[in-house]
Amino acid sequence: MKLRQLFKNEFLTLLTQGDTHEALFEREIHGHAPEPPLPEEARQHLERWHMPEQGFRNYWYPVMLSRQLKKRPVKRRLLGEDIAFWRDGGKVNAIADRCPHRGASISRGHIRFPGSGTITCPYHGWTYDGTGQLRACIQEGPHSVMPSKVKTKAYPVEERLNVIWVWIGDMEAVPIEEDLPVAMKIPGVANLIHFTKVWNNNWSLLFDNFIDGLHAPYLHRLSPQFLLRKLAFRALDGRPHFQFVEHDGKLLECAHTRGAQRPEARQGLVFEMEYPGVGKFPHNEWWRFRGPKMRPKENFLPGIPPGSFVHGLPSYVHTVHKDLYFTQFIIPVDRYHLYNMCALTGHLDGMRKLAWRLYYNIFSVTHDRIFIGQDTRVLRYSTFGPERLSPLDQDVIYWRKFAVRNARGYMKSQKSKGNEMNFPDESAEFNTLREVF
Ligand code: FES
Ligand SMILES: [Fe+2]
Known part of the structure; x- marks a missing residue:
């Protein structure tokens, strides 16, 4: 009996616990809302205690181990915000994951111009730097009118203790x-x-x-x-x-x-x-x-x-x-x-x-x-x-x-x-x- 209980409680917890970030995003493709509202009971409870629905903003949050961000960009969602992280020349950058052009996921893109600190969207090749500024539209040639006009949200990002940290908030970091x-x-x-x-x-x-x-x-x-x-x-x-x-x-x-x-x-x-x-x-x-x-x-x-x-x-x-x-x-x-x-x-x-x-x-x-x-x-x-x-x-x-x-x-x-x-x-x-x- 005890053995069965042990197996059921501990071993199955070990095997079935948690999901990958990728699996979460995969379930949401094609228009599934990433963050449906909470049920009424939950909202009432959180309101009653004045607790935020998805964490306190205006803090640095740990994101992943430094070594987890290699050549490929990585997407993470924190406090409801989808963020593309990439590393170029050792430096970590973070911008909003949704491409302002037509909504592709920038983290599915590439570091096409190593050393420039940019990331390139997988869809039409719009290329952004770590400040969120559009720097080039690959299919429109170097004289495209768009780069000076488009800027997306960039996140303050730091590495400490071999961990990547990002500032989520509305105040200055x-x-x-x-x-x-x-x-x-x-x-x-x-x-x-x-x-x-x-x-x-x-x-x-x-x-x-x-x-x-x-x-x-x-x-x-x-x-x-x-x-x-x-x-x-x-x-x-x-x-x-x-x-x-x-x-x-x-x-x-x-x-x-x-x-x-x-x-x-x-x-x-x-x-x-x-x-x-x-x-x-x-x-x-x-x-x-x-x-x-x-x-x-x-x-x-x-x-x-x-x-x-x-x-x-x-x-x-x-x-x-x-x-x-x-x-x-x-x-x-x-x-x-x-x-x-x-x-x-x-x-x-x-x-x-x-x-x-x-x-x-x-x-x-x-x-x-x-x-x-x-x-x-x-x-x-x-x-x-x-x-x-x-x-x-x-x-x-x-x-x-x-x-x-x-x-x-x-x-x-x-x-x-x-x-x-x-x-x-x-x-x-x-x-x-x-x-x-
Ligand atoms: S959607 Fe990103 S370049 Fe078009
Ligand atoms: Fe506990």
Whole structure:
């Protein structure tokens, strides 16, 4: 029975998770709308919490590993915008994928004039540079009247940490260093990075999931990371799992400080409970012989105590893995899809770096596909609608509000659209225990 469950849950997740960017675009050819509106329930939910439908604009987003952009142009969709990326003479460029001439996909085109920094549309050969300026119309000869008249949208693009980043927004781009995930940009750390496939989730469901501390020991209990561990119940006294610390309106730290404050809480870890009239949980899980994970004693992230999870805008989380941070960065594709940048970051020197490089191939399957694949498997089949919140959902509510209040330019853009930022009084929906928050 357990084996069947393992096979069904973990192995099938591994095999069936995600889709390629190309498959997504292939499904949409010949006039399928790339971004149909969300169902009414979803729109109501997002409006209620003032959350954007497809991610916060005015941020740098990671796109792909530098090495993934070679001689051929690559198309990616971010926050509903289709973008053609190409590299010429080492430099990366990004312009709107739709050719202003008659709508061909520029990323299906070619680098016809290496060294000129241009890309040529596959249809009639209109050729654009990295500023989006039309530079030549191949079939119209060098004296065509069009080049001086046509300019398409260009995107600020940068390479850092062996990743290509693009600015999606309406404001002027800020220096990219401001938006690199805080742990990943510490001088001297090593970053092991990869990108997931495309998931069929609205970004906001995963955004909530990042801070939802109570799902982990339940949903992930059969993951490779947790399979052999005793899993303690986290909130038996009804208190929130985390304490929140805001850093400059940029980072939301979730501190696991309760144990330190109340030593008896750590001594009295409970691994098994009887639910009146329902039964015992977990059932006889005799194979869990490893104790709960110990938190690290030191941290390389200034100002953040060891063990704290860190949540950053627009949509990433750093969770603690021994003395390393695991990063998951949501990249909203459109209203129905997202993909992620995953990274492991820490001070890895010499042999340890080599060992982690080798082990990362395994970790990226056991953790980045199976473990977080359990999240996407749940989210994929979740639906928007009214939420009956428990007091312990305060974590999620805090994170939503923090993001909306602090996301760059977001409040201003909402006000200019006439949207007053009144949050629902969710206290009416919580049962009790608000005073402990
Ligand atoms: S559609 Fe691009 S050149 Fe004609
Ligand atoms: Fe999870």
